[in-house]
Amino acid sequence: MYKEPVFLQPAFQERIWGGTKLRQLFDYDIPNPSTGEAWVISAHENGPSIVKNGLLRGKSLSEIWKEYPSLFGYSTAESDFPLLIKILDANDNLSVQVHPDDYYAQQLSGQTCGKTECWYILDCDEDAEIIIGHKAESREEFEAMVNSGDWGNLLHSVKVKKGDFVYVPSGTLHAIGKGIVILETQQSSDLTYRVYDYDRTDAEGKKRELHLKEAITVTSYPHREVQQERVKEDTENLISTRLIEEEYFTVYHWQVRGKTVAPLTTGFLLVSVISGEGLIGTAECESRIKKGDNFIVPVTIGDYFIEGQLELIVSHT
Structure with a gap:
């Protein structure tokens, strides 16, 4: 029986829009000054996290998911690890993009799952913006505006501030704006269809590939904003705020002030320390x-406590 958290080492991803805030804010040993993403809890083949402590030290999360399913409450691991937690540093605007749902992921790319995600804004510049959704009323109108490059009338922009939360279901056109650092909880998928990239070029002078046919197919028409009321519970030294509860994940913000007995759950938890x-x-x-630690609380841990002055983002399936 594993009686301690499973701490994980992030896998870093270089991006054309990346920067150095992952080092500045979280003291991560990033590999270069254009590091855009830290995959902090990941079993995805494109960036698996590695265990840092205990008997499982040195193993990847994908390995322990398959080899020690009892840690996660299962007798066997019949599917892939379901979630992926990232921290993103948008030193420049991300491309305008959309992710498919499970059906379209299988039909268009042969992958097992699509990508629904959500963002917690960890830090941002004043007047920072995201793109979330579009203004077209139909697929035909959307396609015409994309083909004519009428981005100003098509894209829906929203200002954000630190502590905001944004839910991005599959089929939602979106982009993270320059100067924003987010923690992203998502299905374990790396499938993205790019719609617009500001005509940027890479180090070789080439524009990044767009995926207009696929994007037009999977985008939702018309855009409908999905919001849930935050549900707050104030117990001894812990304020737990449920940010979202949906098909693939439930995400909480925990504010710990002192010592608290952690709430009991029926499954494993994914935890990121965002301050304190x-x-x-x-x-x-x-x-x-x-701050900057990321770990899994296995179902085998039993009763446990958290103590200190902390903010945590906590998720489960």
């Missing part, structure tokens, strides 16, 4: 935690 420091422990062992 403290402890997580059981009757048998304690581990220090701080």
Whole structure:
């Protein structure tokens, strides 16, 4: 029985729009000054996280998912690890893009799952904006505006601030704007259809590939904003705010002020420390935690506590 959290080492991704804030904000040892993403809890083949502690040290998350399914409450791992947690540094605008749902992912790309995601804004410049949705009323209108490059009338922009939360279901046209750092919770998919990239070129002078046919197929028409009311529970030294509860994940913001017995759940938890420091422990062992740490609380841990002055983003399937 594994009685401690499983701490994970991020996998970093270079991006044309990346920067250095992952080092500045989280003290991550990023590989270069255009690091756009830290895949902090990942079993995806394009960037698996590696266990940092305990008997499983050195193994990838995908390995322990398959080899030790009891940690996650299963007798066997019959499917892939379901979620992927990232921290993104948008030093420049991300491309305008859309992700398919499970059906279109299988039909268009032969992959097992699509990509529904959500964003918690960790940091951003003043007047930072995201693109979320479009203004076309039909597929035909959308396609005509894309083909004519009428981006100003097509794209729907929204200003954001630190602490905002944005739900991005599959089929939603979207882009993270320059100067924003987010924590993203998503299905474990790396499938993106790019619609517009501001005519940027890479180091070789080439524009990045667009995927207009696929994007037009999978985009939802017309755009409908999906919002849920935040559900807050204030218990001893813990304010737990449910940000979203939907088919693929439930995501919470936990604010810990002192020592609290962690809420019981029926499954494993994915946890990212977004500010502060403290402890997580059981009757048998304690581990220090701080801003930038990411870990899994296995179902085998039993009763545990968290202590300190901390903010956490917590998710489960």
